[in-house]
Amino acid sequence: ETPHCLVHTMEVEESSTHPTTALREFGCEQNLLSRPDGSASFVQGDTSVLAGVYGPAEVKVSKEIYDRATMEVLIQPKVGLPAILSLSAGHTRFSLFYLCPVSLLLSRRYKASLCVSVCLCVQGPQLLACSLNAACMALMDAGLPMRCLFCGVTCAIDPEGHIHTDPTAAQERESRAVMTFAIDSAERRVMMSSTKGSFSVSELQQCIAVSQRASGKIFQFYRDSVSRRYSKML
Amino acid sequence: MAAGYNHSVEPLLKYRIRVKKENCRPDGRELGEFRTTTLNIGSVSTADGSALVKIGNTTIICGIKAELTAPPVDAPNKGYIVPNVDLPPLCSSRFRPGPPGEQAQAASQFIADVIESSQVIRREDICIEKGKLCWVLYCDIMCLDYDGNILDACIIALIAALKNVQLPEVNINTETELAEVNMKQKKHLNITKHPVGSSFAVFDDTIIIVDPTAEEEELSTGMITVVTDENEKLCAVHKPGGTALSGEKLQDCISRAITRNREVSKLINEVMQSAKLK
Amino acid sequence: MPVDTKRVRGPDESQSPLLFVLPSTGKPECPQEGREDGRQRSQADVRPVFARCGLISQAKGSAYIEAGNTKLICSVYGPRETDRKDEVDMKSGRLVCDFRFAPFSCPKRGSWIQGSEEKALSLGLLESLLPAACLHKYPRSQIEVNVVALEHDGSVLAHAVTCASLALADAGIEMYDLVLGCALRQDGPSFLIDPTFAEESGAQSAGSGENQGRVTVALLPSLHQVSGLQSDGEMAEDTLVGAVKACIEGCQRLYPVIQQALARAVRRKAPPTAV
Numbered sequence: 001e002t003p004h005c006l007v008h009t010m011e012v013e014e015s016s017t018h019p020t021t022a023l024r025e026f027g028c029e030q031n032l033l034s035r036p037d038g039s040a041s042f043v044q045g046d047t048s049v050l051a052g053v054y055g056p057a058e059v060k061v062s063k064e065i066y067d068r069a070t071m072e073v074l075i076q077p078k079v080g081l082p083a084i085l086s087l088s089a090g091h092t093r094f095s096l097f098y099l100c101p102v103s104l105l106l107s108r109r110y111k112a113s114l115c116v117s118v119c120l121c122v123q124g125p126q127l128l129a130c131s132l133n134a135a136c137m138a139l140m141d142a143g144l145p146m147r148c149l150f151c152g153v154t155c156a157i158d159p160e161g162h163i164h165t166d167p168t169a170a171q172e173r174e175s176r177a178v179m180t181f182a183i184d185s186a187e188r189r190v191m192m193s194s195t196k197g198s199f200s201v202s203e204l205q206q207c208i209a210v211s212q213r214a215s216g217k218i219f220q221f222y223r224d225s226v227s228r229r230y231s232k233m234l
Numbered sequence: 235m236a237a238g239y240n241h242s243v244e245p246l247l248k249y250r251i252r253v254k255k256e257n258c259r260p261d262g263r264e265l266g267e268f269r270t271t272t273l274n275i276g277s278v279s280t281a282d283g284s285a286l287v288k289i290g291n292t293t294i295i296c297g298i299k300a301e302l303t304a305p306p307v308d309a310p311n312k313g314y315i316v317p318n319v320d321l322p323p324l325c326s327s328r329f330r331p332g333p334p335g336e337q338a339q340a341a342s343q344f345i346a347d348v349i350e351s352s353q354v355i356r357r358e359d360i361c362i363e364k365g366k367l368c369w370v371l372y373c374d375i376m377c378l379d380y381d382g383n384i385l386d387a388c389i390i391a392l393i394a395a396l397k398n399v400q401l402p403e404v405n406i407n408t409e410t411e412l413a414e415v416n417m418k419q420k421k422h423l424n425i426t427k428h429p430v431g432s433s434f435a436v437f438d439d440t441i442i443i444v445d446p447t448a449e450e451e452e453l454s455t456g457m458i459t460v461v462t463d464e465n466e467k468l469c470a471v472h473k474p475g476g477t478a479l480s481g482e483k484l485q486d487c488i489s490r491a492i493t494r495n496r497e498v499s500k501l502i503n504e505v506m507q508s509a510k511l512k
Numbered sequence: 513m514p515v516d517t518k519r520v521r522g523p524d525e526s527q528s529p530l531l532f533v534l535p536s537t538g539k540p541e542c543p544q545e546g547r548e549d550g551r552q553r554s555q556a557d558v559r560p561v562f563a564r565c566g567l568i569s570q571a572k573g574s575a576y577i578e579a580g581n582t583k584l585i586c587s588v589y590g591p592r593e594t595d596r597k598d599e600v601d602m603k604s605g606r607l608v609c610d611f612r613f614a615p616f617s618c619p620k621r622g623s624w625i626q627g628s629e630e631k632a633l634s635l636g637l638l639e640s641l642l643p644a645a646c647l648h649k650y651p652r653s654q655i656e657v658n659v660v661a662l663e664h665d666g667s668v669l670a671h672a673v674t675c676a677s678l679a680l681a682d683a684g685i686e687m688y689d690l691v692l693g694c695a696l697r698q699d700g701p702s703f704l705i706d707p708t709f710a711e712e713s714g715a716q717s718a719g720s721g722e723n724q725g726r727v728t729v730a731l732l733p734s735l736h737q738v739s740g741l742q743s744d745g746e747m748a749e750d751t752l753v754g755a756v757k758a759c760i761e762g763c764q765r766l767y768p769v770i771q772q773a774l775a776r777a778v779r780r781k782a783p784p785t786a787v
Binding site for chain 2: 518520522525526529530533567569570571583585586587595610612615616618621624656658660662664665
């Protein structure tokens with residue numbers, strides 16, 4: 001049986017109006033690995049991430065939580081042991097660990113274990129956002145019941161105060177502040193936030209608004225890829 | 235296993251009902267009320283600067299040791315600031331001995347980000363001679379009693395300890411090219427910004443409380459930490475997952491964080507003043 | 513080289529500024545008569561001790577002790593299920609001791625990773641406490657003792673023993689007796705009791721190279737038994753016996769302060785008397 005693969009890319013036009021919600025080309029492939037119960041790769045700009053989801057499976061007695069499923073997140077570099085990863089990769093892991101349970105209905109599966117494994121193939125500026133997207137698509141692919149979807153958007157504020165979504169490495173270096181938000185699909189609220197640099201309250205609110213708008217495009221992309229994938233089967 | 239439910243579901247429900255009904259938390263605080271915060275500086279004489287902070291039961295000690303080293307190759311006119319947070323098994327039974335756990339790593343990274351984002355000290359200020367010699371400030375933060383909200387306490391301890399640091403004068407001998415340290419001439423650091431953090435616990439987007447205890451952290455469905463400086467600029471909005479928040483709720487948190495900044499700045503200044511008088 | 517990715521890393525190498533201090537031109541002090549802090553040589557002149565129980569809210573029992581500038585804090589957790597299932601002892605509990613120096617506690621910055629000195633001190637602490645704890649009352653469980661030195665100004669092991677036994681008592685762990693520690697530095701014919709960091713590591717006084725050493729004694733004060741004895745250096749037999757006797761005297765001087773601290777903690781914990 002051949003896995004149902006799908007390669008789908010989407011380019012969002014660079015609009016000159018300001019602030020832009022332009023996102024660079026991103027691509028995704030679901031169900032590309034045979035061992036995990038769900039998998040997805042997500043490529044965004046110069047960053048590429050592969051995510052696999054294992055579970056629900058039997059849980060070790062020592063880790064068992066009786067009223068909900070246990071959750072584990074692993075982050076791995078493309079080569080070498082996880083020990084070579086920097087603290088910022090640890091941050092990604094930490095974020096996913098706290099993010100996934102909210103969208104997943106963990107309380108539906110007592111005494112089960114779920115494992116999200118993320119492999120960082122090419123590390124670029126949107127590592128966190130890209131990992132979030134890949135993880136979400138892998139969770140979808142695994143067919144786990146979810147309360148909502150989530151996606152990650154990175155914004156950078158340049159010294160003139162302009163906001164760039166999905167910044168390039170050069171834009172990120174020159175920027176005054178960089179923020180990554182995870183937005184939920186149900187009410188477009190902020191599920192996770194991680195910031196660097198200093199900024200004003202209004203800039204934060206603007207960035208959130210821009211990310212919320214940009215998230216619409218990513219959710220549409222999720223929808224398109226899934227519907228295209230299943231259009232062949234139905 | 236039925237008895238086990240007493241430990242997880244029931245306290246959360248009870249907590250929510252009580253908080254909703256009485257607008258009051260188990261320790262008698264209102265939703266927006268911080269615990270009593272106390273600060274003690276310079277209590278460790280082996281450190282170049284030190285501070286002990288208590289927020290309720292939570293106790294954090296920060297000791298700063300300054301050492302000499304060569305500046306980084308990519309930034310020859312800058313010094314180093316190396317913050318690390320340790321959550322030893324001493325402070326709570328939830329931590330095991332050994333290398334730092336997830337939470338300690340996340341806290342170290344968070345503190346490093348806050349230092350970088352807020353520009354507490356200009357790293358150029360702690361360079362002694364370009365490309366040759368600079369200071370490295372090891373800011374070691376240790377939790378002695380873990381009762382929730384360590385990030386806020388860590389930032390206060392760090393800032394107070396930095397304000398307490400006195401660095402000796404260093405000259406480079408032109409003949410021998412060696413450093414000469416004069417312990418009698420000491421100078422305070424130039425602290426340019428005073429970031430202060432405020433942590434909030436979220437319960438299903440309906441209740442937001444400030445300064446959660448360890449128990450409240452455990453029961454909450456999300457945490458958020460907002461760091462502001464004295465110019466009402468944000469240095470960090472740190473929310474590692476958890477329940478989603480709307481922009482308005484976030485705005486409420488930021489407003490509370492700004493008033494908290496004034497309260498804590500006042501406390502630090504008072505303690506610094508009284509330390510000078512001694 | 514393995515790198516530490518779980519901590520924020522600094523430069524690979526750095527030196528303490530103390531190494532670059534210009535040699536002072538002042539005359540070297542002559543310490544033969546008294547001691548720098550005004551105490552007398554060759555007398556059981558221990559530093560004043562401040563002790564408190566129950567400072568750590570999360571722990572079953574805790575203690576803080578301050579002797580001169582040496583500051584130690586200790587917490588006790590348990591008895592609880594053993595971590596190592598393969599080593600469960602059905603008849604007796606396990607005592608686990610962990611001693612750590614805070615990185616800023618010594619004149620030279622220490623590492624976060626537990627060094628061999630800390631491991632040796634953990635073991636010394638464990639061995640001194642074992643004879644006092646009634647571990648047979650806690651089968652299949654473990655009791656954890658964590659000590660952190662916040663500031664090291666000499667005699668850490670001795671004070672760690674005192675601090676840990678106070679914390680154990682505060683945790684309500686059954687014990688035969690408290691354990692009190694006292695250290696001594698033998699310097700030729702005279703000795704320095706409860707030495708400071710400088711006295712402990714300082715060079716011997718001019719003249720004789722004999723009878724140089726350090727002794728730490730752990731004493732069960734009401735049973736009058738020695739539970740731990742550590743000695744290094746070279747000392748004549750009668751000098752060592754004298755040193756141990758002096759340490760025992762030092763411990764006895766400590767006893768009332770520790771008793772008071774414990775009584776205070778018990779009084780606070782006791783339910784209010786019925787009116």
